[in-house]
Amino acid sequence: MTPISRNGEPTYKRIQNVIRKRIESGLLKPGDAVASERELAKMHKVSLMTARHALADLAREGMVERRHGSGTFVAPPKIHFNKLMSYTEQMASRGLVGRSKIISASVRDNEHEIAARLSLPSSSHLFMLERVRQAGDEPFALETCYLSADEFPALAGGTLERGSLFVTLEHEYGVELAYADEEIDATAADLKTAELLALPRGSPLLRIRQLIFTTKGRACLYVLGLYRSGRHTLVIRRFR
Amino acid sequence: MTPISRNGEPTYKRIQNVIRKRIESGLLKPGDAVASERELAKMHKVSLMTARHALADLAREGMVERRHGSGTFVAPPKIHFNKLMSYTEQMASRGLVGRSKIISASVRDNEHEIAARLSLPSSSHLFMLERVRQAGDEPFALETCYLSADEFPALAGGTLERGSLFVTLEHEYGVELAYADEEIDATAADLKTAELLALPRGSPLLRIRQLIFTTKGRACLYVLGLYRSGRHTLVIRRFR
DNA sequence: AAGTGGTCTAGACCACGGC
DNA sequence: CCGTGGTCTAGACCACTTC
Numbered sequence: 001m002t003p004i005s006r007n008g009e010p011t012y013k014r015i016q017n018v019i020r021k022r023i024e025s026g027l028l029k030p031g032d033a034v035a036s037e038r039e040l041a042k043m044h045k046v047s048l049m050t051a052r053h054a055l056a057d058l059a060r061e062g063m064v065e066r067r068h069g070s071g072t073f074v075a076p077p078k079i080h081f082n083k084l085m086s087y088t089e090q091m092a093s094r095g096l097v098g099r100s101k102i103i104s105a106s107v108r109d110n111e112h113e114i115a116a117r118l119s120l121p122s123s124s125h126l127f128m129l130e131r132v133r134q135a136g137d138e139p140f141a142l143e144t145c146y147l148s149a150d151e152f153p154a155l156a157g158g159t160l161e162r163g164s165l166f167v168t169l170e171h172e173y174g175v176e177l178a179y180a181d182e183e184i185d186a187t188a189a190d191l192k193t194a195e196l197l198a199l200p201r202g203s204p205l206l207r208i209r210q211l212i213f214t215t216k217g218r219a220c221l222y223v224l225g226l227y228r229s230g231r232h233t234l235v236i237r238r239f240r
Numbered sequence: 241m242t243p244i245s246r247n248g249e250p251t252y253k254r255i256q257n258v259i260r261k262r263i264e265s266g267l268l269k270p271g272d273a274v275a276s277e278r279e280l281a282k283m284h285k286v287s288l289m290t291a292r293h294a295l296a297d298l299a300r301e302g303m304v305e306r307r308h309g310s311g312t313f314v315a316p317p318k319i320h321f322n323k324l325m326s327y328t329e330q331m332a333s334r335g336l337v338g339r340s341k342i343i344s345a346s347v348r349d350n351e352h353e354i355a356a357r358l359s360l361p362s363s364s365h366l367f368m369l370e371r372v373r374q375a376g377d378e379p380f381a382l383e384t385c386y387l388s389a390d391e392f393p394a395l396a397g398g399t400l401e402r403g404s405l406f407v408t409l410e411h412e413y414g415v416e417l418a419y420a421d422e423e424i425d426a427t428a429a430d431l432k433t434a435e436l437l438a439l440p441r442g443s444p445l446l447r448i449r450q451l452i453f454t455t456k457g458r459a460c461l462y463v464l465g466l467y468r469s470g471r472h473t474l475v476i477r478r479f480r
Numbered sequence: 481a482a483g484t485g486g487t488c489t490a491g492a493c494c495a496c497g498g499c
Numbered sequence: 500c501c502g503t504g505g506t507c508t509a510g511a512c513c514a515c516t517t518c
Contacts, residue, residue: 010505010506012507050508066485069483070517082322083478083480181477182478183473184446185467185469185470186447206424227425229425236422239322240418250488252487276502307496310496310497
């Protein structure tokens with residue numbers, strides 16, 4: 001038998017996909033037993049090692065759970081911790097619709113420090129977008145993002161009125177976002193921020209500076225977020 | 241050949257340990273080539289699959305990097321993101337010595353909300369420890385931690401004067417810490433905190449509430465941290 | 481005792497990288 | 500071209516869980 005089928009997909013991945021579909025379609029629910037190595041080997045007419053490879057790999061990515069002497073079972077759905085999500089996605093994951101108001105959109109060539117963070121020449125044209133995020137009618141955050149105006153020209157045209165920036169980048173520009181490094185601290189609201197968020201000046205704010213990287217390791221987006229205390233808490237999980 | 245050596249260690253792990261030691265001792269540096277599957281198989285008189293298992297597993301944990309057609313190489317040292325570390329460990333990782341001052345140590349039985357977070361009966365005896373963390377002579381954080389006084393009796397005796405709480409838990413009590421869920425927001429300094437941190441009242445503080453779990457999934461420690469803005473920024477990495 | 485996952489053998493062919 | 504990792508075979512024995 002040829003180890004790799006016509007389309008170039010390894011056999012063990014083909015087996016994984018069959019199992020994955022059964023789980024994603026709801027045919028197999030968390031806790032249900034998955035076919036054993038030996039069953040899979042017979043079903044797909046492959047050797048034990050190949051069936052094993054498929055299951056071990058699925059276990060590694062958390063889709064199934066293996067119990068020695070007992071079997072392989074569908075794992076409970078994972079809560080996604082520390083996931084990089086856009087505001088729109090965060091709201092959607094809580095069953096809400098994100099609302100935001102654009103405060104300003106402009107191109108600037110004097111943001112030397114931010115250009116440096118994005119590994120761009122000091123006086124690059126940067127597209128800057130300021131938005132107030134709202135929960136209901138209450139503003140709870142001011143987010144300012146910066147990205148290369150040369151690399152993403154159409155953005156300046158104003159396609160962002162209601163679209164997600166992440167979606168635009170990933171779909172219109174084919175940028176694959178991979179991870180973000182974030183610096184988090186507390187600060188006091190200055191006059192402008194206080195007004196935009198309808199707070200007294202000096203109110204404590206959670207400040208998050210986000211540098212977002214593509215899969216190729218290129219920094220492509222810088223976001224400064226100021227979050228109203230009380231209305232927003234960041235939740236993360238750390239491992240030992 | 242018996243697949244498992246006398247002490248019960250699988251062969252592939254034994255091979256991994258040999259490689260790991262070579263890397264950790266500095267004998268192999270990042271970028272250096274590691275013995276190939278075929279070389280390892282001959283050296284250790286095992287089959288190719290076993291040698292392969294050893295390398296694939298090491299690659300998975302980030303110790304080495306495999307390049308198809310080229311070889312296996314020592315991976316550059318990883319920066320540890322989102323790692324659960326004690327104050328002492330955090331300082332040590334930056335080459336500093338952590339200093340802290342114990343403000344109070346007592347047993348309380350009225351912390352119903354915190355007892356609930358620790359999955360303990362509402363009026364459990366909780367050992368509470370307040371410490372001011374210092375960088376040089378400047379205080380920058382107030383940390384208050386709570387844990388079951390019944391489960392960790394000797395702590396109340398005051399062994400913490402200069403020891404790390406993590407070390408005590410892990411060594412004296414055999415508790416294996418696994419992960420922490422953290423809620424992060426901003427708040428304003430109240431009178432007591434302001435005094436302890438030598439700040440004006442109302443100064444913005446980064447607030448981190450940490451619930452730390454053991455490997456068995458039991459919440460065993462609750463920590464409330466208040467961090468002076470400017471002196472401390474939290475750094476995390478999120479993945480998409 | 482039967483069935484499961486965990487480890488292991490002694491080979492094979494393929495795809496890729498560098499010389 | 501040769502050596503590398505990636506996939507795969509057709510078995511084997513062991514350790515563990517369940518009955």
